[in-house]
Amino acid sequence: xxxxxxxxxxxxxxxxxxxxxxxxxxxxxxxxxxxxxxxxxxxxxxxxxxxxxxxxxxxxxxxxxxxxxxxxxxxxxxxxxxxxxxxxxxxxxxxxxxxxxxxxxxxxxxxxxxxxxxxxxxxxxxxxxxxxxxxxxxxxxxxxxxxxxxxxxxxxxxxxxxxxxxxxxxxxxxxxxxxxxxxxxxxxxxxxxxxxxxxxxxxxxxxxxxxxxxxxxxxxxxxxxxxxxxxxxxxxxxxxxxxxxxxxxxxxxxxxxxxxxxxxxxxxxxxxxxxxxxxxxxxxxxxxxxxxxxxxxxxxxxxxxxxxxxxxxxxxxxxxxxxxxxxxxx
Numbered sequence: 517x518x519x520x521x522x523x524x525x526x527x528x529x530x531x532x533x534x535x536x537x538x539x540x541x542x543x544x545x546x547x548x549x550x551x552x553x554x555x556x557x558x559x560x561x562x563x564x565x566x567x568x569x570x571x572x573x574x575x576x577x578x579x580x581x582x583x584x585x586x587x588x589x590x591x592x593x594x595x596x597x598x599x600x601x602x603x604x605x606x607x608x609x610x611x612x613x614x615x616x617x618x619x620x621x622x623x624x625x626x627x628x629x630x631x632x633x634x635x636x637x638x639x640x641x642x643x644x645x646x647x648x649x650x651x652x653x654x655x656x657x658x659x660x661x662x663x664x665x666x667x668x669x670x671x672x673x674x675x676x677x678x679x680x681x682x683x684x685x686x687x688x689x690x691x692x693x694x695x696x697x698x699x700x701x702x703x704x705x706x707x708x709x710x711x712x713x714x715x716x717x718x719x720x721x722x723x724x725x726x727x728x729x730x731x732x733x734x735x736x737x738x739x740x741x742x743x744x745x746x747x748x749x750x751x752x753x754x755x756x757x758x759x760x761x762x763x764x765x766x767x768x769x770x771x772x773x774x775x776x777x778x779x780x781x782x783x784x785x786x787x788x789x790x791x792x793x794x795x796x797x798x799x800x801x802x803x804x805x806x807x808x809x810x811x812x813x814x815x816x817x818x819x820x821x822x823x824x825x826x827x828x829x830x831x832x833x834x835x836x837x838x839x840x841x842x843x844x845x846x
Contacts, residue, residue: 571683574648574668581663583685585644589662591632592648592669595622596829597677601689607640615789615823617835637661646680670738670767673828693830700837705748713844719781720750724788724826727796734779735768736760740787740825743836755779773805783844784811785818787825794819818843 568580589607590598596618598605610627613619628636634657637645642662647655648669655664665683667676677690708714722735722744735741736752736759744750752760755778759765771779786801788794797819801812811817820843824836 569685571665573666574671574679575650575666577666579663579665581665581683582643585684587640587642587644589628589632589637589640589642589645591628591646592667593827594669594673594676594829596827596831597667597673597680598646600677600693600830601680601684601686603684606642607637612822615821616827616832617823618831619823632658634658634661646683669828672737672742673830673833676828677830697830697833697837700834701746702748704837704841705746708841708844709748713841714749718750718783719753720744720783720785721753721756721779721781722785722787722825724786725793725797725800727793731770732773733768733770734759735787736765738767738828740785740820742828743833743840744783744785750781750783753779753781756781773803776805776809780809780811782811783816783818784809785820785825787820787822789822789826 567583569583570578571581573579587606588598588603590605591609593609593612593616595605595608595613595616599618599621604621605625607626607628608622609630609632610622610625611630613622616622626636626640628640631649631651631654632647637658638661645658645662645664646667647658647664648667649655650666655666658664667679669676671679674690674694677693678687681687681690705714709716720741722740724733724735725731726733734756736756741752741756745752755775759769786797788797800806801817806812824832824839
């Protein structure tokens with residue numbers, strides 16, 4: 517352990533020297549004590565002589581980053597946010613990406629582990645690190661390797677990719693993508709209503725049961741709800757809407773099985789990862805509380821792989837446009 521820490525200290529010290537010598541940008545403020553998401557438009561101020569810009573992160577902090585970063589380490593599972601810009605990261609957290617729709621595109625990208633390993637990141641020589649982990653101590657360590665800027669994985673996909681466009685100096689990509697994506701979604705919902713697959717004002721709810729922790733969660737503002745809750749699609753139940761309006765339940769809320777009758781919608785989506793998890797949640801829906809829910813009785817329960825259900829990146833959403841109608845018509 518002492519040798520490992522010594523090696524880490526040496527690597528970080530060498531990296532600092534190189535960074536100073538090459539006038540690399542450093543973070544102006546990586547503190548993330550304020551965890552209230554900022555969905556306002558982002559601004560950047562460029563410093564041409566240094567090749568850097570002062571960007572606003574997801575929490576309102578000002579961070580000095582490269583104007584055109586080329587070697588990006590990305591620590592979240594929403595890597596599709598970056599891929600739509602035609603940029604492949606040099607380092608990612610491979611854990612969880614085995615279910616991503618673009619997993620083959622990332623199979624050769626370096627795995628930085630979780631929590632991110634400073635030693636591995638140093639070797640990748642990044643010029644920018646993008647993360648949504650508000651761990652101040654960890655981010656201070658990483659900022660000695662390259663500028664660290666915080667995104668927020670719980671923010672809606674359009675907010676995230678527009679913010680990323682600001683940082684990368686490319687607002688056109690998210691604007692064009694969102695215009696085309698929105699048109700596809702409208703078309704999908706309209707066709708589902710016209711052919712009678714869904715009815716107007718149907719409600720839906722999205723759950724996940726973590727078998728290792730024996731924890732049941734309902735998702736409110738992120739992941740699959742951000743797709744199925746739509747003016748032309750499904751609506752959240754009154755109980756879920758109350759959670760959505762509560763800042764403490766931003767993203768998801770852990771619930772007890774006794775709350776299911778109040779929370780469950782006309783359609784139930786259950787997200788799973790492994791085959792083991794799928795088998796357990798299928799058996800779970802046969803239990804005394806689940807089996808009495810109207811959606812279960814009507815056969816309107818859908819099991820969604822985590823690559824689509826627990827992802828909000830644009831490429832996963834594109835795949836959902838294809839897969840959701842197939843699920844609903846079974």
